[in-house]
Amino acid sequence: MTRSCPACGAANEEDEDFCGSCGTYLGWSSRRARTAAPAPEVEAPAHPVEETGPDGDDAPPVPSPRPAPAPAPTPVVVPTPAPVAEEPPSRATPEPAATPEPEPAPDPEPAPTPVPPPAPPAPVRPAAPAPVRPARPEPPVEAEPVVAVQPGVPIAQRPVVRPVAAQEETNGFPCPSCGTLNRPGRKFCGRCATPLHPGEQAEPLPWWRTRWPFDRKVRAGSGRLVRGSVLALLIVGLLIAGFLLVPAGRYVIEDVRDKLGDTGEISPTGVTASATTAGHPAKLATDGVTNTYWGAPKPGASLTAEFEKPFRLVGVTVHTGVSTKPEAFQKGARPTQADLRIRTKDGKIHEKAWSLTDKPGEQSVRTGISDVVSIEFVVREAAGQGGGRPIALGEIEYFKRT
Known part of the structure; x- marks a missing residue:
């Protein structure tokens, strides 16, 4: 017979306690059952034990099962000895006859030692018969009162376990722990579940089998089809959402990278201006100092910076006015409203309006535009104009993501 794990x-033999494929406990087999030895019978005493009280008197009788009557003793017949006739006193007691002397032996042999005659046997006195002790009468047994008897509870007969001859394996792989022979093809011992081939290593699972929900061992009909269908629908939905939301998703990802990553200043390869005043060319706006400036004659003038390679523009910083000192800052004209025209390598232009505060110091704006090749700064409004004073842009800086 076989039983399944x-x-x-997996199919296993009836006499195996552990599964040979996975080592799962199957339950104790009937091969090693042994019958219990019968309990020895205790022979009841032939006569009840009499108990005595503390004063030597007989204790009240204890009710006990009445023993069977013992067989009557067989009378012993003692033979009476016959009377011995007495002889008259005048007659003498006859003397015993003399023992004849042995004949002399030849000279080479020594003479034998004379043997005395045997003594007459002593008269046997009959033994007195043993006195017979009269039997003690048993006390009367009081009759038990008649009461209602409850119905008896049936007692189930205890099962008798018969030993079954173990079917020993004649060939197979011995267990390294208990030495039991196991049939070929088993992975675990049928008696103690010890691995039979501990040196063998299972093949590693592919990486996708170690991730949820593929890392679960399921049986057929346990909802695997439903989970697979739900997973397929989820993947299709993510693909559709990604296709429809690529621009927005990419913008969010790039914005997070801009905020978490480092930035560095990038210098343009060339700077041009649509209009300038004498002594204040366009290149002074990118020379790295704030005490020189590009002078725009009127609003509407623009400053354009060109770059050699496309880059991710993170932000732009400007210093307005002729100086960073407050007393000198108020003496010159400075821009208060400007536009940024950012062109990418695909020819697309991104426009961004920028409101500047009328105070000395740097002012920055975040952009977050990829593949930038040129940036144009256009002056829209200015403060402090009059007397032919130019609109001063002290310094402009461009920053990329590193």
């Missing part, structure tokens, strides 16, 4: 369903 409750975990993996």
